[in-house]
Amino acid sequence: MESIRDKVAIIGMGxxxxxxxxxxxxxxxxxxxAYEAYEDAGIDPNDIQAAWVGTVASGMxxxxxxxxxxxxxxxxxxxxxxxATGHEALRNACFAVASGMYDIVLALGFExxxxxxxxGLGIGRGLHPTLEMRRTAPGTFAFIATRYFHTYGLTPEQGxxxxxxxxxxxxxxGSLHPKAHFRREVTLEQVIxxxxxxxxxxxxxxxxxxxxxxxxxxxxxxxxxxxxEDPIYIKGIGLSSAQLLPHFRxxxxxxxxxxxKEASRQAYEQAGIKDPRKEISVACVHDCFTITELxxxxxxxxxxxxxxxxxxxxxxxxxxxxxxxxxxxxxKSFGHPxxxxxxxxxxxTYKQLQGKCDxxxxxxxxxxLSHTLGGPxxxxxxxxxxxxxx
Amino acid sequence: MVGITSYGGxxxxxRLSREEFFRAWGGFAMPGERAVANFDExxxxxxxxxxxxxxxxxxxxxxxxxxxxxTTSPYREKQCSAIISVALDLGREIRTADFTGSLRAGTxxxxxxxxxxxxxxxxxxxxxxxxLRLGAPAGDFEQALGDGGAALLLGEKGVIATIxxxxxxxxxxxxxxxSDADTFVRTWEDRMVLDxxxxxxxxEAISGLMKKYNLAPGDFAKVVYDTPTDIRRHAxxxxxxxxxxxxxxxxxxxxxxxTGAALAMMMLVAALEEAKPGDRILFAxxxxxxxxxxxxxxxxxxxxxxxxxxxxxxxxxxxxxxxxxxxxxxGSLNPKAHYxxxxxMEQVLxxxxxxxxxxxxxxxxxxxxxxxxxxxxxxxxxxxxEDPVYVKALxxxxxxxxxxxxxxxxYTHVEETYRAGLAAYAEAGISDPRKEISMAEVHDxxxxxxxxxxxxxxxxxxxxxxxxxxxxxxxxxxxxxxxxxxxxKCFGHPxxxxxxxxxxxMYLQxxxxxxxxxxxxxxLGLTHNMGGQPGACTVSCLIVGL
Numbered sequence: 001m002e003s004i005r006d007k008v009a010i011i012g013m014g015x016x017x018x019x020x021x022x023x024x025x026x027x028x029x030x031x032x033x034a035y036e037a038y039e040d041a042g043i044d045p046n047d048i049q050a051a052w053v054g055t056v057a058s059g060m061x062x063x064x065x066x067x068x069x070x071x072x073x074x075x076x077x078x079x080x081x082x083x084a085t086g087h088e089a090l091r092n093a094c095f096a097v098a099s100g101m102y103d104i105v106l107a108l109g110f111e112x113x114x115x116x117x118x119x120g121l122g123i124g125r126g127l128h129p130t131l132e133m134r135r136t137a138p139g140t141f142a143f144i145a146t147r148y149f150h151t152y153g154l155t156p157e158q159g160x161x162x163x164x165x166x167x168x169x170x171x172x173x174g175s176l177h178p179k180a181h182f183r184r185e186v187t188l189e190q191v192i193x194x195x196x197x198x199x200x201x202x203x204x205x206x207x208x209x210x211x212x213x214x215x216x217x218x219x220x221x222x223x224x225x226x227x228x229e230d231p232i233y234i235k236g237i238g239l240s241s242a243q244l245l246p247h248f249r250x251x252x253x254x255x256x257x258x259x260x261k262e263a264s265r266q267a268y269e270q271a272g273i274k275d276p277r278k279e280i281s282v283a284c285v286h287d288c289f290t291i292t293e294l295x296x297x298x299x300x301x302x303x304x305x306x307x308x309x310x311x312x313x314x315x316x317x318x319x320x321x322x323x324x325x326x327x328x329x330x331x332k333s334f335g336h337p338x339x340x341x342x343x344x345x346x347x348x349t350y351k352q353l354q355g356k357c358d359x360x361x362x363x364x365x366x367x368x369l370s371h372t373l374g375g376p377x378x379x380x381x382x383x384x385x386x387x388x389x390x
Numbered sequence: 391m392v393g394i395t396s397y398g399g400x401x402x403x404x405r406l407s408r409e410e411f412f413r414a415w416g417g418f419a420m421p422g423e424r425a426v427a428n429f430d431e432x433x434x435x436x437x438x439x440x441x442x443x444x445x446x447x448x449x450x451x452x453x454x455x456x457x458x459x460x461t462t463s464p465y466r467e468k469q470c471s472a473i474i475s476v477a478l479d480l481g482r483e484i485r486t487a488d489f490t491g492s493l494r495a496g497t498x499x500x501x502x503x504x505x506x507x508x509x510x511x512x513x514x515x516x517x518x519x520x521x522l523r524l525g526a527p528a529g530d531f532e533q534a535l536g537d538g539g540a541a542l543l544l545g546e547k548g549v550i551a552t553i554x555x556x557x558x559x560x561x562x563x564x565x566x567x568x569s570d571a572d573t574f575v576r577t578w579e580d581r582m583v584l585d586x587x588x589x590x591x592x593x594e595a596i597s598g599l600m601k602k603y604n605l606a607p608g609d610f611a612k613v614v615y616d617t618p619t620d621i622r623r624h625a626x627x628x629x630x631x632x633x634x635x636x637x638x639x640x641x642x643x644x645x646x647x648x649t650g651a652a653l654a655m656m657m658l659v660a661a662l663e664e665a666k667p668g669d670r671i672l673f674a675x676x677x678x679x680x681x682x683x684x685x686x687x688x689x690x691x692x693x694x695x696x697x698x699x700x701x702x703x704x705x706x707x708x709x710x711x712x713x714x715x716x717x718x719x720x721g722s723l724n725p726k727a728h729y730x731x732x733x734x735m736e737q738v739l740x741x742x743x744x745x746x747x748x749x750x751x752x753x754x755x756x757x758x759x760x761x762x763x764x765x766x767x768x769x770x771x772x773x774x775x776e777d778p779v780y781v782k783a784l785x786x787x788x789x790x791x792x793x794x795x796x797x798x799x800x801y802t803h804v805e806e807t808y809r810a811g812l813a814a815y816a817e818a819g820i821s822d823p824r825k826e827i828s829m830a831e832v833h834d835x836x837x838x839x840x841x842x843x844x845x846x847x848x849x850x851x852x853x854x855x856x857x858x859x860x861x862x863x864x865x866x867x868x869x870x871x872x873x874x875x876x877x878x879k880c881f882g883h884p885x886x887x888x889x890x891x892x893x894x895x896m897y898l899q900x901x902x903x904x905x906x907x908x909x910x911x912x913x914l915g916l917t918h919n920m921g922g923q924p925g926a927c928t929v930s931c932l933i934v935g936l
Contacts, residue, residue: 067791076788
């Protein structure tokens with residue numbers, strides 16, 4: 001096996017404003033994200049040789065991308081891998097470029113969830129008729145929360161307060177990003193006292209239903225500097241799929257996800273990262289619920305197992321902290337158009353590594369990590385990018 | 391000498407089995423089927439189709455008249471021959487006329503054109519005819535009538551059949567009629583209508599013609615005259631005239647139905663399609679009198695054999711049926727196929743319609759299934775097995791959805807398939823796909839899809855897949871076997887599995903493990919997968935080899 005490290009680079013990215021975009025259709029979002037990426041890369045739309053499009057609920061095949069973008073008869077592949085879909089589009093684009101088949105490709109993720117009759121995220125397709133009767137995403141992650149609190153000795157109040165701090169942090173970061181869905185700060189009291197969705201998760205512990213799109217232009221690393229001075233290189237992409245829904249596994253601990261550990265292990269190995277907490281400059285992780293972000297700290301090796309609370313209390317993951325996480329507001333505040341999310345996160349790490357994040361800018365950012373977790377959950381993708389070769 | 395210089399025909403693709411009338415109304419069913427015009431067709435469009443067929447290779451500037459014969463003009467006041475002449479681009483300085491009011495309007499138009507040319511008033515006149523008559527629900531006419539059109543070009547140069555002579559009778563008789571206000575054809579009691587009308591007047595005209603030109607029944611290779619609603623009267627009418635049954639031209643009753651003013655001309659087109667130089671043809675038509683002509687076929691007839699005419703229109707429906715019959719045969723040899731039963735042409739053609747013209751057997755099944763492949767680097771492959779199968783080309787093509795928006799998309803090909811094929815052939819270094827590809831599994835979601843794929847992948851020339859289907863090119867024993875495992879049609883179509891299922895068959899075939907379906911010594915196999923709709927779809931095209 002080879003590593004993807006330094007084989008390909010991102011030379012352009014685009015991301016729409018996220019939100020409840022009643023005035024826009026899927027085609028509008030695709031065009032907006034793609035053309036921002038074309039412009040950022042300084043390429044012509046006709047330069048695109050192949051494309052990957054990620055969507056879970058807004059398109060069936062490559063044609064959903066080729067029609068709005070008028071991509072004439074080039075290969076366009078539709079990929080879908082639950083909440084890891086956006087990352088999956090990028091991952092396939094990177095491997096295709098690395099194989100030498102193509103030189104300039106587009107990876108685009110989008111989702112148009114509002115105005116399409118969708119009540120909200122959370123109830124998946126193909127649920128087990130008895131074992132998963134009425135299972136919802138908030139319900140599943142609420143189990144993680146209660147079990148985590150129990151296992152690591154947090155009282156319900158302590159637990160609720162810990163995850164509430166994550167929501168407060170993410171809303172703060174989102175308030176600084178002009179493209180975020182929610183741009184309003186929330187207080188600890190508001191989060192704790194919000195209506196309960198699935199105890200202990202309240203309204204502000206859950207990410208929203210959002211419309212949006214994000215795109216990336218990928219080229220071979222050797223060609224990248226022809227396009228721009230500051231290309232961003234792919235350092236590692238890990239993907240892991242579980243072989244059984246975690247909640248059907250008798251020994252499932254409900255405090256962590258194997259797929260997160262395995263996907264990050266692959267990515268760290270490819271990128272040559274030994275101590276992620278020290279080496280990663282900025283991370284965007286899959287905070288579909290606040291509790292998810294908490295266990296991700298541990299699964300990805302940012303916090304010791306069972307002790308993420310200490311880092312939350314210490315402000316380790318705030319913009320000013322040791323390892324800023326969700327510098328753009330995360331799923332919680334930036335929003336979660338499923339197919340777009342992996343690329344939206346990469347958009348943030350890309351911009352951070354280029355030093356273009358204004359008030360949210362993290363100093364001396366060198367390596368950025370993005371992470372998506374999909375399904376109930378059983379698929380995880382970790383993508384690491386860097387701003388220099390080697 | 392004046393004569394026919396070209397011919398053309400048109401029959402709507404939709405044929406309705408007369409059994410369907412029995413199912414709907416009860417009572418009885420006449421045998422065979424009838425042609426039914428589509429909702430967007432009328433006598434003008436059908437006559438135009440026939441005329442376009444007739445004009446193949448002919449310069450419109452050389453035609454200086456167009457006559458249109460029908461009893462079902464879509465206009466009471468507006469000249470339809472003018473509409474048709476515009477569609478044919480005939481120019482303005484021509485004579486146009488509509489002939490109507492009689493079921494022999496077609497032969498009256500022919501006689502008039504003949505007279506005009508003989509008189510030197512015109513050099514070449516197009517005579518078109520089409521009819522779309524309605525019979526009352528649950529009546530005989532509803533089953534017996536049919537829709538269709540024909541066209542004959544008359545002139546003096548390049549004559550394929552000279553008009554040696556003619557004879558006409560006029561006879562006022564209220565046998566079959568439609569008044570100003572009638573929607574459906576009306577008639578008096580059968581025996582009176584036939585005994586005093588058709589069966590009396592038509593033989594009178596035919597014997598009058600033979601007497602005038604001193605000809606005997608044995609002098610004719612073919613005798614072409616139309617039939618009344620009661621098909622039994624057709625052969626009986628000439629009993630007294632001593633024609634052989636073999637001389638009589640098929641009145642198209644079993645395949646098309648009675649097409650009114652167009653019937654005699656359609657029958658004549660069918661006769662000319664089979665005629666040999668030197669044949670003498672008796673051509674007659676009945677309707678408030680009768681017209682009869684003596685025609686003599688010339689060697690020029692060989693120059694107009696490329697018309698769709700009647701024969702090809704009748705065959706067009708059968709072309710598609712060849713596909714599922716072949717797929718079911720192959721599927722019957724495959725223990726993993728969804729359907730493992732052979733079917734006949736008759737079953738396919740007689741099956742219930744799903745979306746006309748596609749019937750039940752034109753559509754693939756809804757199936758459960760899965761297929762898988764293990765992929766390694768080519769240089770590592772021999773470590774695993776002696777006979778790995780190598781990927782020679784792997785291309786997908788996605789169109790920008792323009793087909794559905796375009797006003798010029800022809801709906802007879804899929805651009806994405808054509809381009810995916812081009813890219814795959816280039817990648818695999820193939821210059822003559824028909825020769826170099828040994829076998830293929832293509833996306834036969836519907837029989838027509840497979841037919842157009844054969845042309846898009848350059849296995850057959852554009853518009854000519856029919857010839858290959860009829861020649862059996864794509865059968866297991868043919869030059870280029872397609873769907874050796876039964877295809878989507880018979881193996882089934884679990885959507886996500888289909889592309890890999892196709893590859894599984896190519897893999898088995900290349901390794902010589904396909905059992906009774908084994909193709910001899912295959913070198914390259916092609917798989918083709920398509921998703922979406924014509925005009926907006928995704929197509930993949932893979933080529934594998936040893």
